[in-house]
Amino acid sequence: xxxxxxxxxxxxxxxxxxxxxxxxxxxxxxxxxxxxxxxxxxxxxxxxxxxxxxxxxxxxxxxxxxxxxxxxxxxxxxxxxxxxxxxxxxxxxxxxxxxxxxxxxxxxxxxxxxxxxxxxxxxxxxxxxxxxxxxxxxxxxxxxxxxxxxxxxxxxxxxxxxxxxxxxxxxxxxxxxxxxxxxxxxxxxxxxxxxxxxxxxxxxxxxxxxxxxxxxxxxxxxxxxxxxxxxxxxxxxxxxxxxxxxxxxxxxxxxxxxxxxxxxxxxxxxxxxxxxxxxxxxxxxxxxxxxxxxxxxxxxxxxxxxxxxxxxxxxxxxxxxxxxxxxxxxxxxxxxxxxxxxxxxxxxxxxxxxxxxxxxxxxxxxxxxxxxxxxxxxxxxxxxxxxxxxxxx
Amino acid sequence: xxxxxxxxxxxxxxxxxxxxxxxxxxxxxxxxxxxxxxxxxxxxxxxxxxxxxxxxxxxxxxxxxxxxxxxxxxxxxxxxxxxxxxxxxxxxxxxxxxxxxxxxxxxxxxxxxxxxxxxxxxxxxxxxxxxxxxxxxxxxxxxxxxxxxxxxxxxxxxxxxxxxxxxxxxxxxxxxxxxxxxxxxxxxxxxxxxxxxxxxxxxxxxxxxxxxxxxxxxxxxxxxxxxxxxxxxx
Numbered sequence: 001x002x003x004x005x006x007x008x009x010x011x012x013x014x015x016x017x018x019x020x021x022x023x024x025x026x027x028x029x030x031x032x033x034x035x036x037x038x039x040x041x042x043x044x045x046x047x048x049x050x051x052x053x054x055x056x057x058x059x060x061x062x063x064x065x066x067x068x069x070x071x072x073x074x075x076x077x078x079x080x081x082x083x084x085x086x087x088x089x090x091x092x093x094x095x096x097x098x099x100x101x102x103x104x105x106x107x108x109x110x111x112x113x114x115x116x117x118x119x120x121x122x123x124x125x126x127x128x129x130x131x132x133x134x135x136x137x138x139x140x141x142x143x144x145x146x147x148x149x150x151x152x153x154x155x156x157x158x159x160x161x162x163x164x165x166x167x168x169x170x171x172x173x174x175x176x177x178x179x180x181x182x183x184x185x186x187x188x189x190x191x192x193x194x195x196x197x198x199x200x201x202x203x204x205x206x207x208x209x210x211x212x213x214x215x216x217x218x219x220x221x222x223x224x225x226x227x228x229x230x231x232x233x234x235x236x237x238x239x240x241x242x243x244x245x246x247x248x249x250x251x252x253x254x255x256x257x258x259x260x261x262x263x264x265x266x267x268x269x270x271x272x273x274x275x276x277x278x279x280x281x282x283x284x285x286x287x288x289x290x291x292x293x294x295x296x297x298x299x300x301x302x303x304x305x306x307x308x309x310x311x312x313x314x315x316x317x318x319x320x321x322x323x324x325x326x327x328x329x330x331x332x333x334x335x336x337x338x339x340x341x342x343x344x345x346x347x348x349x350x351x352x353x354x355x356x357x358x359x360x361x362x363x364x365x366x367x368x369x370x371x372x373x374x375x376x377x378x379x380x381x382x383x384x385x386x387x388x389x390x391x392x393x
Numbered sequence: 394x395x396x397x398x399x400x401x402x403x404x405x406x407x408x409x410x411x412x413x414x415x416x417x418x419x420x421x422x423x424x425x426x427x428x429x430x431x432x433x434x435x436x437x438x439x440x441x442x443x444x445x446x447x448x449x450x451x452x453x454x455x456x457x458x459x460x461x462x463x464x465x466x467x468x469x470x471x472x473x474x475x476x477x478x479x480x481x482x483x484x485x486x487x488x489x490x491x492x493x494x495x496x497x498x499x500x501x502x503x504x505x506x507x508x509x510x511x512x513x514x515x516x517x518x519x520x521x522x523x524x525x526x527x528x529x530x531x532x533x534x535x536x537x538x539x540x541x542x543x544x545x546x547x548x549x550x551x552x553x554x555x556x557x558x559x560x561x562x563x564x565x566x567x568x569x570x571x572x573x574x575x576x577x578x579x580x581x582x583x584x585x586x587x588x589x590x591x592x593x594x595x596x597x598x599x600x601x602x603x604x605x606x607x608x609x610x611x612x613x614x615x616x617x618x619x620x621x622x623x624x625x626x627x
Binding site: 141 | 514516517519520521522523524525526527530534535538539541613614615616
């Protein structure tokens with residue numbers, strides 16, 4: 001893992017009271033976001049998540065406590081200078097309609113008075129990073145782009161001056177659900193390269209689980225209900241509120257968090273067209289886990305299962321006898337998707353394939369069950385048994 | 394038809410185009426008076442409209458005061474400046490006429506500037522502020538460019554009104570094409586009255602078209618409606 005270019009963001013007893021309101025919007029919030037991690041602030045409306053985020057770049061001034069970035073109090077800088085060091089992405093993206101994509105990306109560099117050629121180089125680089133060909137997009141206007149493309153430009157703009165910290169206010173809220181998933185994945189890949197410290201606000205607990213290295217669940221009145229890794233929150237909700245908030249399907253949600261690459265792979269018995277049946281039988285007998293061999297083509301792509309029945313007798317196997325439809329999963333697939341694919345197939349094994357569709361191993365339904373019972377690492381770095389601190393126990 | 398023939402003959406007559414009462418001089422007076430009134434009006438109205446548009450404060454007061462300019466008939470303003478101009482020894486003519494036209498020039502510009510700025514999406518303003526723009530940078534780099542088509546539409550309305558109304562300057566010795574109309578009425582020359590009025594109308598149309606062209610040229614391509622193109626996704 002690359003070094004984080006982000007900085008630690010710490011809330012210390014931060015409180016926000018609006019004039020004329022008795023109850024605070026944010027109440028004594030203390031939490032630390034390590035450098036290079038995504039911290040998702042999530043909760044129902046009125047929980048103060050957006051207020052908390054906006055206090056970091058002082059769009060809202062705290063009334064108590066302090067916030068530091070890299071150990072430095074945010075009040076020690078003029079607000080505009082602070083904001084130029086913090087990337088900002090909002091739900092409606094907020095691209096300036098009268099400026100081209102290149103000019104939009106260059107807003108902060110321009111505020112920082114970068115030289116023209118440095119700015120141009122940086123904007124081209126950024127468009128490239130977010131997957132938009134600079135030559136094609138640089139001179140277009142926001143109204144010529146799709147919602148997803150605009151969203152990427154919004155991210156590029158926030159990254160322009162290479163800020164250590166980024167604030168993202170429901171950044172994928174305006175994108176349709178189908179494209180949202182793709183953009184989230186893309187953003188996570190991008191984040192694994194840039195390693196910014198990100199404060200991410202959403203009301204969607206599934207998005208929080210997917211995007212967060214850690215999640216701060218807030219409840220009405222700006223009270224921090226739980227601050228932990230997504231896995232730890234799902235395994236051990238700290239209160240009834242948290243348990244209700246994450247939903248009754250938290251077992252399935254935990255499946256959504258795990259990836260196929262985290263499972264122990266089983267070595268498949270690989271068979272190619274024309275191989276000798278007796279030889280294959282021998283290899284299958286040596287495996288204690290498998291009763292099926294996997295038929296592959298010349299490029300090692302799975303074609304179907306060969307069972308004991310197909311292997312009776314002598315001579316080369318008949319490729320036509322294979323049971324087609326071996327479910328393929330990718331290392332990045334969630335356990336939930338993998339399980340779903342495997343349950344739908346007669347052989348409850350998933351074939352893990354690489355990006356070119358070549359066989360990399362097998363995973364079983366049992367392995368997924370084991371994974372759910374394994375201890376979960378919390379924000380404290382310790383492993384906790386599942387259900388250990390369950391609010392209901 | 395006979396009348397139209399006479400109008401054509403009037404335009405064809407070299408005398409119509411020469412001397413103190415010739416079209417070129419009166420047209421020049423008309424255009425320079427209208428331009429001066431529009432310039433002064435814009436200088437007053439733009440900053441005012443931007444201030445209330447950006448801050449959102451004092452809008453009711455400013456727009457109300459500006460609208461008094463519309464409530465008083467145009468001719469009334471010439472009457473209002475007439476007495477003090479004489480009493481203060483300023484004389485009549487160009488500057489009193491400019492002053493009489495300014496109250497007419499201001500309201501459309503103030504109103505459109507204010508409306509244009511207020512219509513800029515609050516999310517954009519918040520994004521700008523969140524990226525570290527100062528208030529005047531938000532105004533200059535975001536609000537004004539985005540509101541520009543609306544602001545220019547206000548200036549355009551104002552310009553057409555001022556061009557049409559500058560005709561009245563003749564009553565306080567401001568000259569203009571109105572002078573030709575006034576003389577025509579006095580000597581009972583309907584042809585000249587009609588010909589001069591036609592010129593005023595033409596000038597107003599040219600003004601309208603020129604400002605429309607400026608408005609189009611000054612509008613960022615990103616702000617033009619691209620119809621369904623924006624909805625297509627890649």
